Amino acid sequence: MATGRTHRPATRSRGIPEATVARLPLYLRALTALSERSVPTVSSEELAAAAGVNSAKLRKDFSYLGSYGTRGVGYDVEYLVYQISRELGLTQDWPVVIVGIGNLGAALANYGGFASRGFRVAALIDADPAMAGKPVAGIAVQHTDELESIITGNGVSIGVIATPAGAAQQVCDRLVAAGVTSILNFAPTVLSVPEGVDVRKVDLSIELQILAFHEQRKAGEGERVALPIEGGDLEPSPGGSRGTEGERVALPIEGGAQAGPMARAGQDTGAAAGGRQQGPDGDVPAVMPA
Numbered sequence: 001m002a003t004g005r006t007h008r009p010a011t012r013s014r015g016i017p018e019a020t021v022a023r024l025p026l027y028l029r030a031l032t033a034l035s036e037r038s039v040p041t042v043s044s045e046e047l048a049a050a051a052g053v054n055s056a057k058l059r060k061d062f063s064y065l066g067s068y069g070t071r072g073v074g075y076d077v078e079y080l081v082y083q084i085s086r087e088l089g090l091t092q093d094w095p096v097v098i099v100g101i102g103n104l105g106a107a108l109a110n111y112g113g114f115a116s117r118g119f120r121v122a123a124l125i126d127a128d129p130a131m132a133g134k135p136v137a138g139i140a141v142q143h144t145d146e147l148e149s150i151i152t153g154n155g156v157s158i159g160v161i162a163t164p165a166g167a168a169q170q171v172c173d174r175l176v177a178a179g180v181t182s183i184l185n186f187a188p189t190v191l192s193v194p195e196g197v198d199v200r201k202v203d204l205s206i207e208l209q210i211l212a213f214h215e216q217r218k219a220g221e222g223e224r225v226a227l228p229i230e231g232g233d234l235e236p237s238p239g240g241s242r243g244t245e246g247e248r249v250a251l252p253i254e255g256g257a258q259a260g261p262m263a264r265a266g267q268d269t270g271a272a273a274g275g276r277q278q279g280p281d282g283d284v285p286a287v288m289p290a
């Protein structure tokens, strides 16, 4: 039923797919490491391995940049660093504000990696009057009353939200009204923004939940092979026997029905612990086999 037209990958205005844009920072990180070691050229295979990406995908991604490398030589590291930095808009300085200077906001303010990548922390903003004027990472915290003037005065277009979830939407609305068009949201809530505003969400607990899901699956695979009910008369195959993996994958409990909803539930809701809450031993699957 799907039509090609509705399933085209999302692209940015200059025709680079969003998925490619999302991989550019991975290439840049790997290339920067090569550049620091004064490596002049790199093959697509080496770079793909360093970036953790498939090499065919890398070549396709670079074709969007008009970079094809030289057969037998590879890609010029310095030129690619420049090209990707330019594509990502990193050849200019980006003033950033962080709102919510608690544990996380202070840690972000102290992180040296922003400045070295062209992101200058222009201001730290907090609603707590007791915080106003206190230095964090060498910058005096400013009160939220000054949010709008800080944004306009510093030409800030990127805001980082590190407030409690309940305050995040209101902070977001104020940032956007003041002129911010890109938001990095650490608060565990979904933000509504008008057309033209980009939001990136970082949630470490969701990443942990996804890892927990995979851990559960790994543990489940080991245990379930020993259960006679799973495959009727299926006996665990002797170690290394060729059929073992295929047989286990064919069991209903191991299939996609479990993977999809659980993974999605973790991402959509951000609910603590996801499917692992369902049984005291943590091994009750979200979708029971018929």
Ligand SMILES: NC(=O)c1ccc[n+]([C@@H]2O[C@H](COP(=O)([O-])OP(=O)(O)OC[C@H]3O[C@@H](n4cnc5c(N)ncnc54)[C@H](O)[C@@H]3O)[C@@H](O)[C@H]2O)c1
Binding pocket: 099, 100, 101, 102, 103, 104, 105, 125, 126, 127, 128, 144, 162, 163, 164, 165, 167, 170, 171, 185, 186, 187, 188, 202, 203, 204, 205
């Ligand atoms: N994304 C992640 O991986 C991750 C990791 C840790 C924490 N968090 C989230 O980050 C947020 C901050 O966590 P924390 O541990 O630093 O909390 P915290 O309580 O230490 O700090 C929150 C700060 O926000 C300030 N604040 C509250 N309302 C505000 C408002 N309307 N405007 C401006 N500032 C306001 C508070 O005064 C406080 O200084 C929380 O939402 C937390 O759930 C996310």
